[in-house]
Amino acid sequence: MVLIITGAGHSGKTLLAQRLLKKYGYPYISIDHLKMGLIRSGYCSLTPESDDKDLQNYLWPIVREIIKTNVENRQNLIVEGCYVPFDYASDFAAEYLCDIRFVCIAFSEDYINKHFNDIVGFENAIEHRGYDSGLTRKALILEHAHYIASCKKNELPIILVDGSYEVDYNFET
Numbered sequence: 646m647v648l649i650i651t652g653a654g655h656s657g658k659t660l661l662a663q664r665l666l667k668k669y670g671y672p673y674i675s676i677d678h679l680k681m682g683l684i685r686s687g688y689c690s691l692t693p694e695s696d697d698k699d700l701q702n703y704l705w706p707i708v709r710e711i712i713k714t715n716v717e718n719r720q721n722l723i724v725e726g727c728y729v730p731f732d733y734a735s736d737f738a739a740e741y742l743c744d745i746r747f748v749c750i751a752f753s754e755d756y757i758n759k760h761f762n763d764i765v766g767f768e769n770a771i772e773h774r775g776y777d778s779g780l781t782r783k784a785l786i787l788e789h790a791h792y793i794a795s796c797k798k799n800e801l802p803i804i805l806v807d808g809s810y811e812v813d814y815n816f817e818t
Contacts, residue, residue, distance in 0.1 A: 647721070655780070708729070747802060
């Protein structure tokens with residue numbers, strides 16, 4: 646079984662992946678770690694500031710094949726990151742999709758307005774990236790709204806955080 650966790654920035658993708666690792670014992674791979682490994686090694690001309698679409702176009706084919714390999718080998722894996730296309734399912738035959746689960750995490754505008762300082766405060770809950778000084782309430786609202794609208798448009802499952810932040814996922818259903 647492969648679980649794909651995607652979502653807007655600062656939504657807790659890595660935190661959920663870490664919780665699921667502890668709960669199920671399934672390893673996870675961070676698409677951000679793959680991105681930085683490729684960038685730092687010099688194997689690509691991308692940078693951390695590259696356009697998200699360029700990053701997705703470069704990273705997704707690699708991630709897609711990692712997912713296929715895990716399904717073929719009947720291995721469990723959690724894949725987390727924001728570079729997953731909303732039409733991801735079109736890249737897999739039906740026999741793969743039976744063993745792939747997808748979930749997106751996003752915050753409502755109301756949640757962001759009420760909890761912006763908390764969101765910033767939890768920025769380093771798992772990874773120690775330092776404060777994102779470019780992060781604004783408006784930018785966060787726009788990004789999360791994009792993920793919500795895209796999931797609805799593509800009929801994808803979403804964990805919409807609107808009240809308290811208690812994100813969990815039942816991997817086995």
